Amino acid sequence: xxxxxxxxxxxxxxxxxxxxxxxxxxxxxxxxxxxxxxxxxxxxxxxxxxxxxxxxxxxxxxxxxxxxxxxxxxxxxxxxxxxxxxxxxxxxxxxxxxxxxxxxxxxxxxxxxxxxxxxxxx
Amino acid sequence: xxxxxxxxxxxxxxxxxxxxxxxxxxxxxxxxxxxxxxxxxxxxxxxxxxxxxxxxxxxxxxxxxxxxxxxxxxxxxxxxxxxxxxxxxxxxxxxxxxxxxxxxxxxx
Numbered sequence: 001x002x003x004x005x006x007x008x009x010x011x012x013x014x015x016x017x018x019x020x021x022x023x024x025x026x027x028x029x030x031x032x033x034x035x036x037x038x039x040x041x042x043x044x045x046x047x048x049x050x051x052x053x054x055x056x057x058x059x060x061x062x063x064x065x066x067x068x069x070x071x072x073x074x075x076x077x078x079x080x081x082x083x084x085x086x087x088x089x090x091x092x093x094x095x096x097x098x099x100x101x102x103x104x105x106x107x108x109x110x111x112x113x114x115x116x117x118x119x120x121x122x
Numbered sequence: 123x124x125x126x127x128x129x130x131x132x133x134x135x136x137x138x139x140x141x142x143x144x145x146x147x148x149x150x151x152x153x154x155x156x157x158x159x160x161x162x163x164x165x166x167x168x169x170x171x172x173x174x175x176x177x178x179x180x181x182x183x184x185x186x187x188x189x190x191x192x193x194x195x196x197x198x199x200x201x202x203x204x205x206x207x208x209x210x211x212x213x214x215x216x217x218x219x220x221x222x223x224x225x226x227x228x229x230x
Contacts, residue, residue, distance in 0.1 A: 033218060043208065043220040056217050089163060097216055109153045111210065111218065113165040 004114035006092050012120045018080040021117045024073055025094030033111070034067055034077050035091040043091075049075065050097060082121045089116045124149045128209055128221035135199050135228050143194040143224045145209030153212035154185055156194050159223070160205045168194070168207075199228045 005024040013019055025032050033048040047057040049069045057067070064083070069075040079086055093113045125148040135141055145154070156168040169176050169183040171192065176183055180199075185192040196203055206223040213219075 031216060035220075042222045043210075045218055045220075048217065050216055056215070091165065093165075093218075109212065110167065110170045111153075111155055111212070112167065113157075116163055116165075118163075 004092055004094050004112055006090075006114035006117050008117055009115065010118045010120075012122065013082055014122050015083055016081045017121075018078065019082045019086070019119060019121075021077040021090050021092075021119070023075045023077070023092030023094075023114060025075070025092070026096075026112055027073065029094035029096045029112075030072070031095045031097040032069060032075050033093040033095075034075070035093065036088045037091060037116075038088045046077070079119075082119075084121045087119055087121050089118050091116045123217070124151070124211060124213055124219050126209060126211055126219050126221040128207075128224050130224060131222065132225045133227070135226065137199060137201060137228055137230050139199050139228075140195070140197045141199060141226070143196070143207055143209075143226075145192040145194070145221055147190050147192075147209075147211050149190070149213065150187070151211040152214045152216075153210075153218075154192055155210045156183055156192070157208040157210060158203075158205050159208060165208070196226075199226075201228045201230055204228050 007022045031050050034046040037043045046059040047067045052069045067077045093111045095111050127146045129144045154172050157165045171183045171185045173187045180197045182195045206225050208223045209221045
């Protein structure tokens with residue numbers, strides 16, 4: 001497997017523009033997570049999905065942010081309109097979440113991260 | 123929500139030295155992982171260790187779930203060990219939370 005694939009790797013845009021970040025999780029994984037990393041706030045969980053359903057979006061900063069997972073192999077994080085304070089590295093991660101699984105044997109419940117998308121809003 | 127505290131926040135070592143990084147968490151967890159973020163920003167999984175002890179080369183980790191802490195040991199440190207080490211926990215509800223990380227600098 002190619003791992004978690006994120007695109008674009010880098011994006012520079014002007015304030016007010018729409019930004020769409022994309023993530024392809026590892027095939028077979030049923031949980032997907034979006035994180036944001038900044039110097040000031042560290043790694044923050046924005047939203048996570050289980051079986052394509054958003055479970056907790058309490059980390060989404062405001063209505064300008066939205067995330068979708070239309071199918072098991074694709075998710076988007078959209079910012080509209082973007083602002084300079086949205087500049088950060090956005091990470092996507094996936095896992096094979098199984099209740100009661102023995103991860104040391106099966107590899108279940110292990111978070112695997114993509115390479116991140118570095119967003120700069122001017 | 124669950125709190126995750128890592129210590130120390132910064133650590134400077136001479137090459138060859140050993141170190142211990144600590145992660146405390148405030149509630150019971152389903153998963154715990156240690157990650158290394160390298161200078162290129164990649165988050166690399168080091169250990170998945172909700173309980174017990176694991177070793178991988180010069181690195182080892184121990185989690186005492188009943189006392190809600192985990193330790194990461196780095197022996198004979200090398201300059202390539204430099205970077206930020208994160209502890210991440212996942213609750214039974216599936217939500218993950220990261221600590222603020224320990225920034226390790228290994229000097230030649």
